[in-house]
Amino acid sequence: MEQTAPGDLAPAPEPGPASGVRIVRAEVPSPEFSRFLYTAVGGDVTWTDRLGWPYERWREFLERPGVETWVAYERGTPAGYIELDTRGEGTVEISYFGLIPAFRGRRTGGHLLSFGTARAWDLAERWPGLVPTKRVWVHTCSKDGPHAVANYERRGFRIFDTTTEEEPATAPPGPWPGAFDTAENA
Incomplete structure (x- = not known):
């Protein structure tokens, strides 16, 4: 899905002050924190492509110019994140976006997606030497949450390509074995 002009963005309403939601850029590249966010958000929907990354690969990725991680906090607790990755020639990919399961359904996702987009x-204003953004895109798939595509569409993203691929079934890893079984029963 993509946007090709800043005016394509249809922002979600910001949560009120009582929600305690704020969004902060993780300015210090931290493989440990980024891997925590990746597993906490994507564990129940089987995000696995980065699980095998060694520490050095995480560090190299996070230190690249134009890579930014923005974290949504609810009353001081990480609730989700959006990761931006410049792809050159004015293209920015939302490489990862989502909420930790316990924070879904609170209207934080629309606000975080709006803010991150x-x-x-x-992005070029914060990273001298980058080409101004001409396109923002996101890859979505069946591993994303059930409301992801609708959220992207409400924010002004349009489908630009569709492909179908088969992947072997794997059990959701979660941030630790059995984490989501416990969370569902809480």
Whole structure:
């Protein structure tokens, strides 16, 4: 899905102050924190492509110019994140976006996606030497949450390509074995 102009963004309403939601850029590249976010958000929907990354690969990725991680916090607790990755020639990919399961359904996702997409459009202002953004895109798939595509569409993203691929079935890893079984019963 993509946007090709800043005016394509249709922002979600910001949560009120009582929600305690704030979004902060993780300015210090931290493989440990980024891997925590990746497993906490994607564990129940089987995000696995980065699980095998060694520490050095995480560090190299996070230290690249134009890679940014923005974290949504609810009253001081990480609730989700959006990761931006410049792909050259004015293209920014939302490489990862989502909420930790316990924070879904609270209207935080629309706000985080709106905020992160706006940051993708002004990324070159924070990274001298980058080409101004001409396109923001996101790859979505059946491993994403059930409301992901609708959220992207409400924020002004349009489908630009569709492919079908088969992948072997794997059990969701979660942030630790059995984490989601416990969370569902809480």
